[in-house]
Amino acid sequence: MIDFSLLGELLPAFGAAAWRTVMLTLTGLAGGLVVGFCFHALRETGWRAAAWLYWGYTGIWRGVPFLIHLFIVYFGLPNAGISLDPFAAAGLTLAVYGGAYFAEIFRACWQSIPRGQIEAGRCMGLSSRQIFTTIECPQALRASLPLIASQTILLMKESALASVITYPELTMTAGKVVSEQFVYVEPYLLLALSYWGLSLLINRAARALRTRSAL
Incomplete structure (x- = not known):
């Protein structure tokens, strides 16, 4: 049986924890996009050492x-x-960890661009930088969303997993409620709903x- 009054009591704590989860995720996202794009751009230079560094990372x-x-x-x-x-530790780890996946996303999306468009840009006298910024970037970034x-x-x-190093995000908050009040259904229900809502x-x-980028 679900105790709805307990759910109401837990909402403020879970709201604060959800905000901390959002801030941690945004830190990982922003850092990961920068790291991933930098490694992708490094790989695009064509240098053998850059390729080895990319694949190693x-x-x-x-x-x-x-x-x-x-x-x-x-x-x-x-x-x-x-x-x-x-x-800081969780945000840094998320950024570098996410960057490895974002780098592969960028690589796949760049490879999906028809080579004919790039050749056409060269025939029009566009430099490699102009082709990258006006032809490749808009299409690849839109496809990567x-x-x-x-x-x-x-x-x-x-x-x-940041709860393991005592960062008070959603999962740690739920675990704290369980250990202090010995209730399970309500905190884990709120935990599941919180992650689902953030995913939506x-x-x-x-x-x-x-939709906006397609206009």
Whole structure:
């Protein structure tokens, strides 16, 4: 039996935790897009060393579980004299972790552009930079929006692991309620609804951006 009065009591705490989850996800998203685009641009230079660096980065960060990366950043960096609070450690890890996936998204979307359009740009006398900014970027970024939205949702769900290093996001808040009040259904129901609601918002924002970019 669900205690609706308890749900009401828990809403303020979960609202604050949801906001912290959003801030952590946005940090990972913004940082990940920058890191991913930079590595993609590096790969596009055609340098062999850049290609090796790209594949090494994406291979390691996509091939190792997020939690392991988080532990290395949070517990390992202090050994090098760099101490990060839970938010900074989780945000940095999400950004670099997400960047590996965003880099692959950008690579796939750039490869989907018809080569004829690029050749036509060259025939018109456009420089490589002009082709990149006027032909490739608009099409590739528009095509990448659904994939970026899906990856953002995955980053949001990965952010639940920040509870392991005591960042008070949604999952840690639910666990705290369970340990203090010995109730299970209500906090985990709110937890599930919170993540579902945030996923819907991300998808809605992505659709709005895609519609706007198509105008």
